[in-house]
Each structure stands twice: as C-alpha cells, then as structure tokens.
Amino acid sequence: MSAYNFAYLDEQTKRMIRRALLKGMAIPGYQVPFASREMPMPYGWGTGGVQVSAAVMVPEDCFKVIDQGADDTTNAVSIRRFFQATAGVAVTEKTAEASVIQTRHRIPERDLRQGQILVYQVPIPEPLRFLEPSEVETRKMHALEEYGLMHVKLYEDIARHGDISTSYAYPVKVEGRYVMDPSPIPKFDNPKLGMAAIQLFGAGREQRIYALPPHTDVVSLDFEDYPFQAGKADHDCDLCGAGSSYLDEVITDDAGGRMFVCSDTDFCRERREAGHVGALGVEAVA
Amino acid sequence: MEQTSDMLTGGFSDAPRQSARAFRAALEAMARPGSTYVLQEMADAPAPVSRAAATLLLVLCDAETPLHLSGVCDTPAIRGWVTFHTGAPLVAAAEAMFVLGDWSSLDLRVLARGTAEYPDRSATVIVDGDFEGVDVSLRGPGIKDVSVTRLPDVVVFQENAAHFPLGLDFYFTRGAKLSALPRSTRVTAGENA
Structure with missing residues (x-):
C-alpha cells in the first residue's frame, strides 16, 4: 500500500x-x-x-x-x-x-x-452526441440553450412507437x-x-x-400530452417479493423459464434477511 | 529573517491525506451554499491570512492556477509563502483563476466570469476575514428550501447569480471556518424574504 x-x-x-x-x-x-x-x-x-x-x-x-x-x-x-x-x-x-x-x-x-x-x-x-456528432456544435448548442433537437428526438419516438421509447440515459x-x-x-x-x-x-x-x-x-424532458413515466418490469422480485424496486430479468433455463430479481443486490439481501420471501425465493437461513 | 521562516513553514505534513480531508469540506461547502464547515488540519500562512484560506490555497492552487492577491493579503510575506508552497503564478486580477483578499479590497468587476461556451473558465474568489454582513436568504441548488446566512453585500451577489451560467464562485473563510456561495445561488435580503 x-x-x-x-x-x-x-x-x-x-x-x-x-x-x-x-x-x-x-x-x-x-x-x-x-x-x-x-x-x-x-x-x-x-x-x-x-x-x-x-x-x-x-x-x-x-x-x-x-x-x-x-x-x-x-x-x-x-x-x-x-x-x-x-x-x-x-x-x-x-x-x-x-x-x-x-x-x-x-x-x-x-x-x-x-x-x-x-x-x-x-x-x-x-x-446531444448521437444527434450531433460535432463537439464544436454541441458546445454551441449548450451555450445557446438550443435543445430543440432533443425534443425532436423524443417526438420521433412517439411518432414511431406510440410513446417515448427511450428507457435509459433519459x-x-x-x-x-x-x-x-x-x-x-x-x-x-x-x-x-x-x-x-x-x-x-x-x-x-x-x-x-x-x-x-x-x-x-x-x-x-417530456411533453404535456406525453408526460414522463418512470417504468419498470410489471412484476415483483421473485427472491424478496419487493414490488417497487427495479428488476433484472434472468433466464433460468432453455425452455422459457425466467425470473425477475432486484437489480440492487444489497436492497434484496436486506429484505430477505428481514424475512421477506418472493414467489421463487426460499426462506433466508438465519 | 523571521519572515523567511514564515514563508517556508505552515504547509501540510501529510499532504495527500490532509488535502483530501480539506477538499472534502470544500466540496461539501460548495454543494451546500451558506452552510459553514470547520476545518480540522490546516495550513498556516503569514498573517492576516486565515488558516482556512491558507488551506484552500494549498488544496486547490499550483503552477497551473494564476492567483491574484488583494488588499491585506498582498504582502511580501504572503507572496513568498504562496510561491514557495504552491508555485502559483501571481497575476493581475483580470487574469486570475483564484483570488484571495479581504472583502473591501476586492474589485469583482474585472474578474473572469467564463464564456458562454466555457462558463467554468471563471475566477474563484476566497473572501478572507471579517466583513460587515447583512442577513440574507439563499435559494437554489444544494439548498433544500431556504438557507439563512450573512453576506457582505446583496446586490453584488444578485447580479452575479443573474448572469448564470456565467459568474464568480465564492468561498468565505474566517479562522478555521469555511462556507461557499456559487453563482447558482439566488440571494434575497432579509431572513424571511
């Protein structure tokens, strides 16, 4: 050291x-x-x-x-x-x-x-990088508060998919x-x-x-008629049963088997230690 | 010759750890405008520079940061101390990245406020020592609802915030105490404003 x-x-x-x-x-x-x-x-x-x-x-x-x-x-x-x-x-x-x-x-x-x-x-x-590759340009856009392009991108999401499909790095x-x-x-x-x-x-x-x-x-960022919505998988954690945490989908076999588990491992462990058990979980051993 | 020993002493004895702790307080202070933090392990510059201000200089300044000394902080002893301990070039106010001085001596109008494309290229002002303060309320990033503190002026800081994202960022130091006021903070006169 x-x-x-x-x-x-x-x-x-x-x-x-x-x-x-x-x-x-x-x-x-x-x-x-x-x-x-x-x-x-x-x-x-x-x-x-x-x-x-x-x-x-x-x-x-x-x-x-x-x-x-x-x-x-x-x-x-x-x-x-x-x-x-x-x-x-x-x-x-x-x-x-x-x-x-x-x-x-x-x-x-x-x-x-x-x-x-x-x-x-x-x-x-x-x-703005994926909308405008030039650093000179994006720096100018920030300086001028010129963010119309970003709203166009979100609008095109809606036009194409029916809602804002950007799900991360929002x-x-x-x-x-x-x-x-x-x-x-x-x-x-x-x-x-x-x-x-x-x-x-x-x-x-x-x-x-x-x-x-x-x-x-x-x-x-959002629109009045398409307000921002924070989404997650419509499921509870299969290990700890939490209904409000962000979930990872885990494929468990080659026959379509899957489970949803908390992406935050510390949050999930804490809940299991407190006695919460999800649909596929087992009782935590004290 | 006493001055010489002043110049050569008063640095950190364990720079990596002591500057890490001091920076953490400086970061928390900048993140929570108006909150006061007390430094524990400090540098010691010739009078009248406070120990908190001396510590900030050691934590933030080096040969890459032009520094302007103003008013009572511009003495041969302090110049020598700064040069020996940080290597920061001493410059006129307009070229400075950092400014150290007592409130009444500072001419803020000439300092760099950054450019529209690079608002970070602006001066950080360390206001050292006592000032005749007025009660103010602060709002903005880093403040949950409103924070009450004392500042040496109101209009100056209102104008500074009005130019956001351009502007100056301030540290206020006295003894071992440190607080900050970034350009993002909105200032109103009075405690209940």
Missing part, C-alpha cells in the same frame, strides 16, 4: 480534478473538461468514476461500488479492491454504511442522505438550464436525481466531469 500515493493519483492530478469538481458543482449539469489520466483499467470500465472517487476520497471513507446495482460483479469487485489497495479505505456492500458509492448505471434503491457521495461512471456525457434538464445525460441509468431512477446526497459524474475517455448538488431541480 505504501508504494502508492494515497488513492493512487498524484497530488497535482487530484488538484486538477478537484478544481473541475468545484466548477461542476457551481454550474449544475454543465460538463467541465478535465485532463483525464490513463488508469490501470480499460476505458469503459469506469476510469472517469475512478478518478472522481480518487479525488474526493478521504482515509475515513467507507467505499461501495455497484455495477447495474450489484456489488459482486467483476467491475465492482475490481474497483473496490483497487481502492482497498491504493487508499486503504474500508469497503462495504451496504448502502446505508457507505460514504462514497461509485456506480455504473444504477441509483441504489435506498434513499441516500446528506454526507454521502454518489459517483457515476459515464460512457458518453454529451446528451435526458434531464437541470435547474431549467442545462440538458444533461444522467449516465445510462434506467429512467426508473430519474426521479431520484434530486436526492440529498452529492452526485458526481466522471467520463474518463470523454474527459468530462459534471455534478449535481443536493436537492437540485432535475426534470426529465
């Missing part, structure tokens, strides 16, 4: 990231360019999130990492071990105990509180100013973006950082 500087990055790099984080915090939803570093993991594995986590981490932190809600996937396990090795911080799988949570594509089911920080791994930070407007990509979280999670915790977004390959202070006004 002593072979590394605290939290891996050198101090000058951390200062650069920290300055970007503060400007991001002061201009909610605006993408601050930063000099993203090579990290000892490939792009797409959370290099942006890791750099943000390294810049905010203190030795007293308790660190949690989730990948699509799960603590036990390769990506989550390796990032957790990375900071155990380089920062010596405590780690946990329990949302309630964590002070810094790095996430790929989910917001935990449990409400986050003041004092906690949620760090998102972001692949493509620019919400664009939001922050404090009535910047349109922001909330990272590829399911739109089920969008209503939680106004939470009490600090939210930080890091895109390593794209070299952008952005942020949401607590209690920020975050509105999912």
